[in-house]
Ligand SMILES: Cc1cc2nc3c(=O)[nH]c(=O)nc-3n(C[C@H](O)[C@H](O)[C@H](O)COP(=O)(O)OP(=O)(O)OC[C@H]3O[C@@H](n4cnc5c(N)ncnc54)[C@H](O)[C@@H]3O)c2cc1C
């Protein structure tokens with residue numbers, strides 16, 4: 001079955017999750033026999049588009065249209081649906097990022113195509129077409145069967161590895177047609193959390209809780225994050241009282257993340273917090289209460305005053321970094 | 325101005341999740357069901373806007389009769405009337421389709437949902453609704469203001485926020501930041517009993533996907549406790565054993 005991948009870019013650059021989606025899509029195509037096409041919307045350089053061949057894309061459909069430089073759910077979904085029809089793709093893969101989520105449901109409706117909203121693995125069976133996803137905010141897993149002819153897979157970032165070879169993709173320019181109604185929302189302004197690593201994409205996340213006592217004590221969290229190339233996060237009460245911005249709040253009512261490493265400092269490990277972080281591959285907990293529930297969920301624990309243990313840990317990380 | 329808020333009911337956030345022995349269903353025995361947290365945020369913002377601009381706030385749920393206590397709670401918080409589409413909410417497309425059918429028979433200026441339900445974690449109903457109705461939609465909105473016939477929303481994007489404008493009517497999924505949920509007061513609870521709760525039957529709709537099996541994530545192994553005076557050991561383990569730094 002031919003596979004179409006929505007190869008998302010941010011300001012003209014691809015990110016890791018895009019390469020994961022293409023690697024995933026080309027593995028799917030291998031299993032079912034079919035072509036691998038990536039659709040790119042916006043101004044990306046030819047070199048970058050060709051490089052998608054490394055991850056398995058044979059062809060790139062390049063959609064360039066000034067009206068599409070800012071994300072527009074309606075028009076983006078329309079371009080993806082038309083690309084799928086043109087390639088006769090029965091499988092559509094997209095990263096389940098904010099922008100991926102924002103178009104997936106619209107493509108579903110356009111193509112009457114069932115969606116796995118947050119796949120974490122390749123299909124476990126192709127007939128019936130079955131894919132695993134998380135449910136109950138990570139407290140459970142479920143196998144979803146898609147019964148429609150065309151199928152959409154929204155892949156959670158950090159859940160599939162990147163394959164890399166040395167092929168180059170061909171580029172074909174593609175001009176979908178848009179109805180008047182498709183530019184029905186207008187982009188006004190972007191407020192980038194500049195320079196920082198996006199929480200949903202980060203491989204390492206350093207997170208702080210109420211145990212840190214106040215916003216003035218976040219220096220060590222930020223220092224550790226910078227050393228490790230990590231994003232910063234926090235527990236809900238910390239965002240509620242304004243010590244940290246809302247977009248850093250992880251958990252059942254905040255962002256759900258699944259990095260390779262999650263470092264929790266002064267966080268008790270309430271069930272609602274764990275729900276959002278429990279799919280991290282490795283968790284390290286710094287807490288001064290040996291009864292803190294977080295220790296039960298963690299891989300490594302340090303019981304002690306974080307204001308003493310974390311600076312020591314930072315020193316050791318520095319040593320490791322300077323020896324490599 | 326007419327507001328419609330989509331309400332789903334989900335297990336309370338403290339629920340320990342278990343499944344039936346055949347793994348085919350969620351084990352609802354003894355579980356307390358609540359209004360999905362982000363739906364409460366949507367509802368509160370709709371009420372605030374109604375107070376400022378005038379109008380009515382309706383709530384809608386696609387679900388069996390056991391969701392009615394939570395619809396009454398929404399009425400107690402301040403919604404004017406409730407609609408229940410009497411069907412098992414099998415997948416997001418089915419739910420969005422049923423809500424769209426109701427919207428087509430009424431007119432609403434603002435349709436709000438939560439950004440995601442905490443049971444199935446799909447986050448798709450608002451976008452599907454937008455497409456089914458041919459309306460603009462914003463999937464994760466942390467701010468919503470209305471000025472005349474134009475809404476200004478702040479939406480979450482990877483690595484920041486974006487401000488977008490959309491003409492009414494539109495659909496949006498609410499996220500924290502848009503409002504602070506309210507607790508119903510005594511008067512609200514009293515009047516909720518007399519407010520209309522209309523039950524309608526579902527329209528025929530294709531089934532695109534279904535959850536066939538549930539499982540619990542693999543249990544984590546023992547937590548390795550590290551001597552707080554030996555952070556070199558922790559760094560060493562993270563580097564050589566876990567291979568994450
Ligand atoms: C509906 C609902 C939804 C929720 N959603 C979320 C959510 O999405 N995300 C979330 O995080 N929470 C959520 N919560 C809140 C959750 O229940 C907890 O209250 C919250 O996670 C606790 O945050 P905390 O661990 O930072 O603070 P606390 O529970 O106060 O824990 C602080 C921890 O720091 C430790 N500590 C104190 N001093 C030190 C020190 N010097 N060194 C080391 N450790 C120290 C303490 O031992 C303690 O374990 C939700 C709650 C409800 C009711």
Ligand SMILES: Nc1ncnc2c1ncn2[C@@H]1O[C@H](COP(=O)(O)O)[C@@H](O)[C@H]1O
Pocket residue numbers: 330331332333360362363384385386387413416419436437438439440441442444445446447448449450
């Ligand atoms: N059964 C339902 N009835 C009414 N609204 C729903 C239902 N399921 C989901 N929604 C709405 O759609 C939002 C997103 O849900 P979901 O796509 O399931 O994550 C929720 O926050 C609700 O506002």
